Amino acid sequence: xxxxxxxxxxxxxxxxxxxxxxxxxxxxxxxxxxxxxxxxxxxxxxxxxxxxxxxxxxxxxxxxxxxxxxxxxxxxxxxxxxxxxxxxxxxxxxxxxxxxxxxxxxxxxxxxxxxx
Amino acid sequence: xxxxxxxxxxxxxxxxxxxxxxxxxxxxxxxxxxxxxxxxxxxxxxxxxxxxxxxxxxxxxxxxxxxxxxxxxxxxxxxxxxxxxxxxxxxxxxxxxxxxxxxxxxxxxxxxxxx
Numbered sequence: 001x002x003x004x005x006x007x008x009x010x011x012x013x014x015x016x017x018x019x020x021x022x023x024x025x026x027x028x029x030x031x032x033x034x035x036x037x038x039x040x041x042x043x044x045x046x047x048x049x050x051x052x053x054x055x056x057x058x059x060x061x062x063x064x065x066x067x068x069x070x071x072x073x074x075x076x077x078x079x080x081x082x083x084x085x086x087x088x089x090x091x092x093x094x095x096x097x098x099x100x101x102x103x104x105x106x107x108x109x110x111x112x113x114x115x116x
Numbered sequence: 117x118x119x120x121x122x123x124x125x126x127x128x129x130x131x132x133x134x135x136x137x138x139x140x141x142x143x144x145x146x147x148x149x150x151x152x153x154x155x156x157x158x159x160x161x162x163x164x165x166x167x168x169x170x171x172x173x174x175x176x177x178x179x180x181x182x183x184x185x186x187x188x189x190x191x192x193x194x195x196x197x198x199x200x201x202x203x204x205x206x207x208x209x210x211x212x213x214x215x216x217x218x219x220x221x222x223x224x225x226x227x228x229x230x231x
Contacts, residue, residue, distance in 0.1 A: 031217075033218060035221075040125065040223055040224075041223055042120075042122075042207060042221040042222055042223040042224050043207065043219075043221040044221075045218055048218055058218070088159070090161065094217075104149070104151065104166065104211055104219065105219060107160070107161045109159065109160050110159050110160070112159075
C-alpha cells in the first residue's frame with residue numbers, strides 16, 4: 001500500500017546541473033501534480049497531468065519540464081538548476097472523493113532540493 | 117480566479133489555550149470545496165477536513181472545529197485546549213466545482229504551542 005512514492009528524498013545540486021525527480025503512484029489515479037513549497041508561499045502548482053498523455057502548466061512552470069511516462073509515473077525535470085529552485089517538491093495524485101473524510105489529493109513525502 | 121488567504125503567518129500560544137486559524141477564500145464558482153491540511157515538522161501533509169460549498173454546517177472533531185461562513189467567504193479552524201503536538205504549519209485550500217482538479221493553497225499559518 002505504497003500510495004505516492006517520490007525519489008529522491010534529498011538532493012543537492014550545483015547551479016547549472018540537471019536532474020529528474022521521480023514520482024509514481026499505485027492507486028490507478030488519472031491525474032497527477034507537482035507542487036513546490038517555499039517558506040511563506042504555501043504550495044504552488046508547477047505542472048499537472050489530468051490524464052495519461054496530457055500535461056499542463058501551473059502557476060510556476062518556468063525552468064521545469066515534465067513527462068507523464070505512463071499512468072503511474074509523472075517526472076519533473078530541471079534542465080539547468082538555479083538557486084531559486086531550492087525548495088521542497090511534492091508530487092500528488094488525485095483521488096475520487098467518496099467520503100467526507102477522504103483527502104482529494106494523495107501526497108508523496110516530498111523531495112528537499114538545494115541548489116548551490 | 118481562485119485565491120486563498122491566510123493572513124496569520126505565525127501564531128504562538130501556550131498549551132491549553134484555544135486558537136483560531138483564519139482562512140478567507142475567493143471564487144466565482146457556486147460549487148467548490150474547502151480543505152485544511154496540517155504539516156508537522158516531519159514534513160508530510162496530513163488531510164484534516166473537507167467542506168462542500170453547499171454544506172455550511174459547522175463541524176467538530178475532538179479538539180478541532182471548523183466554522184464555514186459563505187457570507188464572509190471564510191473557513192476558520194479552531195483548536196481547543198491546544199497541545200504541543202499541534203505545533204505545525206496549517207494550510208487552507210480550495211478546489212473548484214469538479215470533484216477532480218488542482219487545489220489552490222493559502223500560504224499557511226505556522227502554529228507554535230509552547231508547554
